[in-house]
Amino acid sequence: MRVTMTVNDEHHEVDDVWEGESLLYVLRERMGLPGSKNACEQGECGSCTVYVDGVTGCACLIAAGQAQGHHIVTVEGLATEDGLHPVQEAFIEAGAVQCGFCTPGLLVQTDDLLRRDPEPSDAEIREALAGNLCRCTGYEKILDAVRLAASRMKPEPGTLS
Amino acid sequence: MTIPTEAPTEAPPESPAETPDSPPDNARGGVGESPQRPDATLKVTGEFAYGSDLWMDDMLWGVTLRSPHPYARIRNIDIGEALATAGVFAVLTHEDVPGNKTFGLEIADQPVLAIDTVRYQGEPVALVAADHPEIARQAAKKIKVDYDVLEPVTDARTALGHSTPDLHGELAEEVTELSREAAHLHPQGNLVRHLKVRVGDPTPSADVVVVGEYHVGMQDQAFLGPEAGLAVPDDVGGVDLYIATQWLHVDQRQICAALNLRPDQVRLSLAGVGGAFGGREDLSMHVHGCLLALHTRKPIKMVYNREESFFGHVHRHPATMRYEHGADRDGTLVYVKAEIYLDGGAYASSTPAVVGNAGTMGLGPYVVPHIHVDCYGVYTNNPPCGAMRGFGSVQAAFAYEAQMDKLAASLGMDPVELRIVNAMAEGSLAPTGQIIDSAAPVVELLERLRAMPLPPALDSSDLRHLPGGVSNTTHGEGVRRGVGYAVAYKNVAFSEGYDDYSTARVRLEVVGGAPQATVHTAAAEVGQGLVTVEQQICRTELGVDTVVVQPKDTQVGSGGSTSASRQTYVTGGAVQAACHKVRERLLALTQDYLHETLHDLRLEGGMVVSDTRGAVASIADVLGAKALEETLEWRHRKTEPIDPEKGQGFAHVQYAFAAHRAVVDVDVELGLVKVVELACTQDVGKAINPDAVVGQIQGGSTQGMGLALMEEIQISEGKIRNPSFTDYLIPTILDTPPMPIEVLEYADPHAPYGLRGVGEAPTISSGPAVMAAIRDACGLELTRVPVRPEHIIDSGDGRGSRGEPKRRQP
Numbered sequence: 001m002r003v004t005m006t007v008n009d010e011h012h013e014v015d016d017v018w019e020g021e022s023l024l025y026v027l028r029e030r031m032g033l034p035g036s037k038n039a040c041e042q043g044e045c046g047s048c049t050v051y052v053d054g055v056t057g058c059a060c061l062i063a064a065g066q067a068q069g070h071h072i073v074t075v076e077g078l079a080t081e082d083g084l085h086p087v088q089e090a091f092i093e094a095g096a097v098q099c100g101f102c103t104p105g106l107l108v109q110t111d112d113l114l115r116r117d118p119e120p121s122d123a124e125i126r127e128a129l130a131g132n133l134c135r136c137t138g139y140e141k142i143l144d145a146v147r148l149a150a151s152r153m154k155p156e157p158g159t160l161s
Numbered sequence: 162m163t164i165p166t167e168a169p170t171e172a173p174p175e176s177p178a179e180t181p182d183s184p185p186d187n188a189r190g191g192v193g194e195s196p197q198r199p200d201a202t203l204k205v206t207g208e209f210a211y212g213s214d215l216w217m218d219d220m221l222w223g224v225t226l227r228s229p230h231p232y233a234r235i236r237n238i239d240i241g242e243a244l245a246t247a248g249v250f251a252v253l254t255h256e257d258v259p260g261n262k263t264f265g266l267e268i269a270d271q272p273v274l275a276i277d278t279v280r281y282q283g284e285p286v287a288l289v290a291a292d293h294p295e296i297a298r299q300a301a302k303k304i305k306v307d308y309d310v311l312e313p314v315t316d317a318r319t320a321l322g323h324s325t326p327d328l329h330g331e332l333a334e335e336v337t338e339l340s341r342e343a344a345h346l347h348p349q350g351n352l353v354r355h356l357k358v359r360v361g362d363p364t365p366s367a368d369v370v371v372v373g374e375y376h377v378g379m380q381d382q383a384f385l386g387p388e389a390g391l392a393v394p395d396d397v398g399g400v401d402l403y404i405a406t407q408w409l410h411v412d413q414r415q416i417c418a419a420l421n422l423r424p425d426q427v428r429l430s431l432a433g434v435g436g437a438f439g440g441r442e443d444l445s446m447h448v449h450g451c452l453l454a455l456h457t458r459k460p461i462k463m464v465y466n467r468e469e470s471f472f473g474h475v476h477r478h479p480a481t482m483r484y485e486h487g488a489d490r491d492g493t494l495v496y497v498k499a500e501i502y503l504d505g506g507a508y509a510s511s512t513p514a515v516v517g518n519a520g521t522m523g524l525g526p527y528v529v530p531h532i533h534v535d536c537y538g539v540y541t542n543n544p545p546c547g548a549m550r551g552f553g554s555v556q557a558a559f560a561y562e563a564q565m566d567k568l569a570a571s572l573g574m575d576p577v578e579l580r581i582v583n584a585m586a587e588g589s590l591a592p593t594g595q596i597i598d599s600a601a602p603v604v605e606l607l608e609r610l611r612a613m614p615l616p617p618a619l620d621s622s623d624l625r626h627l628p629g630g631v632s633n634t635t636h637g638e639g640v641r642r643g644v645g646y647a648v649a650y651k652n653v654a655f656s657e658g659y660d661d662y663s664t665a666r667v668r669l670e671v672v673g674g675a676p677q678a679t680v681h682t683a684a685a686e687v688g689q690g691l692v693t694v695e696q697q698i699c700r701t702e703l704g705v706d707t708v709v710v711q712p713k714d715t716q717v718g719s720g721g722s723t724s725a726s727r728q729t730y731v732t733g734g735a736v737q738a739a740c741h742k743v744r745e746r747l748l749a750l751t752q753d754y755l756h757e758t759l760h761d762l763r764l765e766g767g768m769v770v771s772d773t774r775g776a777v778a779s780i781a782d783v784l785g786a787k788a789l790e791e792t793l794e795w796r797h798r799k800t801e802p803i804d805p806e807k808g809q810g811f812a813h814v815q816y817a818f819a820a821h822r823a824v825v826d827v828d829v830e831l832g833l834v835k836v837v838e839l840a841c842t843q844d845v846g847k848a849i850n851p852d853a854v855v856g857q858i859q860g861g862s863t864q865g866m867g868l869a870l871m872e873e874i875q876i877s878e879g880k881i882r883n884p885s886f887t888d889y890l891i892p893t894i895l896d897t898p899p900m901p902i903e904v905l906e907y908a909d910p911h912a913p914y915g916l917r918g919v920g921e922a923p924t925i926s927s928g929p930a931v932m933a934a935i936r937d938a939c940g941l942e943l944t945r946v947p948v949r950p951e952h953i954i955d956s957g958d959g960r961g962s963r964g965e966p967k968r969r970q971p
Contacts, residue, residue: 018295034214035207039385039435040467044886047385075207088205092197095852098860099688100204101385101435107205123625130895133886135385135436136688138859139894141852 005067007031008077023067024048024059027074035075035104039133046132049105050074056112058131075104078111087111090149091142098136106132110146118154120146189766191701192914195852198693199710200686211433212389212405213464220391220460221250222294223453225446226287226301227472228279231313231507231542231879232346235277235286239305243289246303248296250457253288257452260421266411266443266547270347271508273419273448279308280346280507281544282880283472290453290461313542313879314344317481317504320351320541346507346540353505353538354513356520358592358808361531365496367487371567375484375560376945378873379504380477382549383891386435387470392450393460399426400451405434407441409683410719419448420455424715427451431713437687438864439548440474442724443510471884475510475547476874478503478538480519480556486564492574492582496531497524497564501557503546505538510547512538517657518553521593521808525561526603526650526818527583532592534808542879548724550864551924554651559869559946562647562929566936576933577607577646585650594809597816599846600907603648606820606842609903610646616824616838616899618642628826628833630895639830642837645933648820649925652813653918654727658802661727661814662794664718665735666711669703669743669780670788676767676780678703678740681711684720684732689920690853691728695736697850702740703747704764704780718794726817726918729849734913735795742791747783754783798911815909819843819922821862821930824898827938832950834870834935836898839927844905846917851904858923859900865927867892869935873947 003026004013014030022041027033027050037047041060048059051073059074078085087110090096097103106129113120113128120128125146134142190196203209240252255262255274262276263269275286287304291297314320345351390404399422406412409429416427434441446463453461465473485498501519505512520536549555569579584603591597620626621637629635655661666681678699686692696708713720720732748762751769761772768776769783803810824837841858848854864872871890875882883889908915928946936943939953 018293020295028214029216032216033207034210034216037211037386037435038213038464038466039387040886042467042885042887045385075205079206084202084205091205092201095195095856097198097201097204098690098856099384099386099434099436100200100209101211101688103204104207123623126894127625127631130893133385133891133893135383135438135864135891136860137856138861138863138900139897140859140900141856142894 001065003064003068005070005072007033007072008074017064019065021064022060023062023064026064027059033074033076037101037104039101044133045102046105046109047102049108049132051108056109075107078107085111086152087114087149090145090152094141094145094148096137096141096145102132102134106134106142110149113146114150114153119150189700189706190697192697192849194697195850196693196697198690199696200692209433211386211435212403213386215391215403215432215462217391217393217460220462221290221292221457222297223288223290223446223450223461223463224294224297224301225285225449226289226304228275228282228284228286230279230308230310231282232311233279233308234311235275235279236307236309238287240287243300243303246296246300248293249289249291249300250459251290251453252300252304253452253456257456258419261418264415264419264444264448265509266511267513268509280542283544284507285449288449288453290457314346314351315541315543315879317502317537317539317541320539321537346542351540353509353540354516356516356536356808357806358520358532358534359806360592363533365487365531367495368490369568369571370485370487371564371571372485373560373564373567373944375482375563377480377556377559378947379479379544379546379876380549380868380872381471381874381889382438382440382474383889384436384438384440387465387467388445388473389464390432390446390450391460391462392454394454394458400454401428401430402447402451403430403432404447405432405441407437407685407687407724408722409685409713409715411722412444412447413715415444416448416451420451429715431685434685434687437723438550439552439724442548442722443475445473467886468884471874471881471889472544475545477549478505478512478515478546478556482557482560484560484564486568488568488572490572492572492579494527494529494583497529498533499523501536503536503538503553503556504541504543506541506543506545508545510545512547515547515553518652519557521803521812522554522650522652523557523561524592525558526585526601526648528585528589529592534592543876544874544881550861551651551921552725554649554925555865555868555928558647558649558925558929559932562933563944566933577611580607580646580648592808593803593812595811595813599815599909599911600844601816601818602844602905602907603818605905606818606844607646607648609842610820610822610840613822613840613901619826628828628835629831634831634833635828639828640826641829641938643825643827643934643936643938645823645930645937646820647926647929647933649818649922651726651817651922651925653815653817654725654730654797656800656813658800661721661731662796663720663732663735664792664794665732665739666717666790666792667699667736667739667743668788668790669747669784671781671784674781675707676705676784677707677709678705679709679711680736681717682720682732682736683713683715683717684728685713685723687723689857690850691723691732693853694729694733694849698733698736699740702737702744704766704768706767717792726920729916730912730918731795731797733849733916734797735793737913738795739791739793742793743789746789747780750787751778751783754778815912815917817917817919817922819926821926823930823934825931825934825938827935827953829939829953832953836866836931838898838901839866839931840901841923841927842903842905843919843922844907844917845919846909846912847906847915848904849914849916854904854919855902857919858902861920861923862900862927863892863897865924866931869928869931869946869948871947
């Protein structure tokens, strides 16, 4: 079947998609966007977290056909021409990246958290990232990174976000 | 260096006021600093190419057909229908393996593809290549394998024909000749290795004796990036393999043997590695991908999914351990007897070395005058076990630290005091008879840990801080706090006489007017940050800012394994030594350039600097159009094999020491555990990259905690019952507590920069500390890890639900 969707503000049209293929497979293997990672294919690890119409979800649990006509944002869509997204910069600076396999999903989920809540408490960060497994860091530097990103993304007092 | 994290406050932890320090703009990024890792930007933009991301236009997908049975004879394999499937390019079996049909890290006992017998569930039997992964998977199901299913051997003691000793009985009699009662899974029998340590009086006596039997379940490395690689055939019978692995050259050696090709015909390059932790030290699809590529003359991509990954790599050995500790009334240890069974599963992998570690490190960092250890590595029909972070020491630490707490309780002593009384120090004798010849600050690690502030008392107003969390299982009733300590002791690098080396090539030249170093090693970067360390060493030794790290491949000599906490030590040592040779040549060139002889020159900030005269020339001017390149092999000091009867010898290069204090809240009515804080102190000799050191300690601590609380591959009749992340649990950010850390730096004079391997020690003591804290909270013996809720629930008859006697009333 043919599937069309918008990914990172670009129109994509792919043919010969099997009904059983996931959004993750189509992104990675048919669209040349391997940034979203396949670590469990069960929605347990969060490594394939993407935005679907502004809501985060695991691309491995979404059939490609379900994404028909929707707007997808992946880790490849976070940086702009002006440079890295503040969440990306914070993960680098805080040392939250080791093997990096969990990083794409965590970046998307952290961006989502900070859009909803610019000043999350540690407990709120932990709740928001509970669906993203990391095997390398023990999460401490991920918490550091989220706090750092939050401090930089916080709207200036008196301005409307 | 002290790195407080989420420092305790009166209120529950919230966002701290301070954010992590950024490096100053003028940071050069040398040894002792924490510069940005060179692959960081690629990793946050999604552009870093992991093994599973590799792709070629005309590639095919390879899949593996695996045995559903733990033990069976193969009567026949019929590939006809699978091969006839549209889209299928090849179906291969053991008959298509042109060279050695078996491989292995230490013993070549594992078939590339099953020949006439399968010895574990998941053993590879046949391969399929097709133009879509699903076509390949469907075709594999059409391969008809006729199995004669056999009764699996699933218990390590039974496999050796040993009787199971009573908990309160004497140790089993010393085994002089192995029983041949158990079915032989391999021609030489079911024993992989038996290590003995015999020191002092064989029949010692002591005022106080404690005995315990302990069990450790099978842990999985659970690296997030499953096994993946791309094999690309050349036009002349060779192959290029891009693979996520831990040791390119040991892979190459085994692939060449299986394919009957020369090393120049099998070229390996490291693909991006999504974590390793020991699980990539053995071959996975390496030979399979190459076989399919050579057969189809097309690139072959193989990627395991999570379920296949559980069958596709070795795990941590499960252990059954019986310990007897005897001590004087003042707590001084008199003797330890230990019997350790490590279930190696169907094939040897690195079991001999794991036995070496568990047997020689298995008493912990304590001075013991009289020692009697028997450590066995055993073949069974369980999944093969081999390397995982902590490598034999992890299992033993659960036992020896539980014994130390039990002994302290018997003596009425504080558990930390008992450890301090018996702690190793520099100059102590290890069980192998080696003198600990560099810092062993066990006492200081414990004292610093004990002095660290405790976290605030239980706050039951917020469910998120309670065991069970937002599941709303308690509002504080039935919740008891416990505190526990444990110490880790681990050999660094390869032991027992292994020729353990690394190769480094360093080049210095002028690029764009500025001096630039290029470093090339084959040492695998698996996430730990070796690439950063290589850059830092070049910057410090050559005084340049720009250091290019060449891709890791077999175009340079072996870097040895990324395991045993050894890469910063051994490959770091090789890079440093290669830099010194380059520097020597540059300084000679400087004499020519200046037409005078100076003896006080060093390299700094792109300049050749004299101690007395300051900067005398720029490196760029001295070099001109010349490039200086040096390649060398570097070895740590030699070790020797241990003698087979008494376990004595200079077996280990270096020791790493760490200690943990765990604070837990336990709901003793429901058996739920919340780890409140997991503090760690560790001596690292010299922190080459302080941020990376902390990252290793925190990550390693979390894996050890995971084994204590939740991580177990559950096996029944040789079959894995939980091969998924839904059923095999690893700690989430909610399970993982704040981890304050104090890092000590007592230089080891034998090691480059005085450094001490960092990666494994924290994985060893964190779990035992968590277990000690849970015992402190609930008062039960808890002799099995991972501990389960049903073990913790107090059944009210003075015994735990598994029948363990209560240690004391809390």
